Amino acid sequence: MKNSASKICNSPIELVQFQNQKIYIKRDDLLHVDFSGNKARKFYYFLLNEFPTVKKVVSHGSNQSNAMYSLSVLAKMKGWEYIYYTDHLPSYLIENPQGNYKHALENGMQLILGQPTPKREDIEDNETLFVVEGGRQAEARVGTKVLAQEIKLWQKAKQIEKLNIFLPSGTGTTALFLQKSLLEIDSRYQSRVYTVPCVGDSAYLMLQFKELDENVLNYPLIIKPKKKYHFGKLYRESYKIWLELQHEMGIEFDLLYDPLGWLTLMDNPTIFSEPTLYIHQGGLKGNESMLARYQRRYGEDI
């Protein structure tokens, strides 16, 4: 296992231009061919450590989640059985497996449909690891700390005294642990984390932070989106900015979180008063199904 763990290493940082702003991008989408993005960071603890008695991993969540897919890769690397609880599967997905769902099945994921959400205390034992939906748990600190160290080292090498960092949030685990770790390393170089809630509103995200850390000083700054967005719904402006990002930078971003991330970042140009780093959190396997939906909805009419 040490070999595959060491393959998850320092992702590159690129300077790009978008809508006339200069922006650095942390390419966590390039961490590893199969195990990338923020789920690779969050699950790094499990990759790094040996679990001699463990034979299977159990998790739960939606039928197209990036975490579901990344766990299937981890389970395969570790030789673990992988059981995943989800509340429903739409018939189009059963008939046309695609995206995270398809690739997780190919990696051996066993689905349990329509059962109540499993509880850690009923699942976890010597042979079984339980991973909560989206990886919102303390173990995520280990990999996010490595991410923070990579960023700080780069920031120092570049002599950037104040850095603004932007990333969109789901559970907020990555943003919170990133800010916390950055505050612990070398305070001469400041790094401020900004985030936008993509699942639920700012109050929900605040609650998520609170569950992971009592200390409000460690919290990232939450920026509200310009209007209410429903997670997983299609928006013309989301598709539009996603196409523009690809066109201007030649970088493919995720279609669930990144459009709202970029729309919100570009709506708040004061962030660019300091050098700004956007974190590409991967999730590209999920684009297969999202892109098909967008193309069915809007086609070339954009």
Ligand SMILES: *Cc1c(COP(=O)(O)O)cnc(C)c1O
């Ligand atoms: C999971 C995910 C997020 C959200 O991460 P949290 O730690 O839950 O906030 C953002 N972007 C992508 C691409 C993801 O896969």
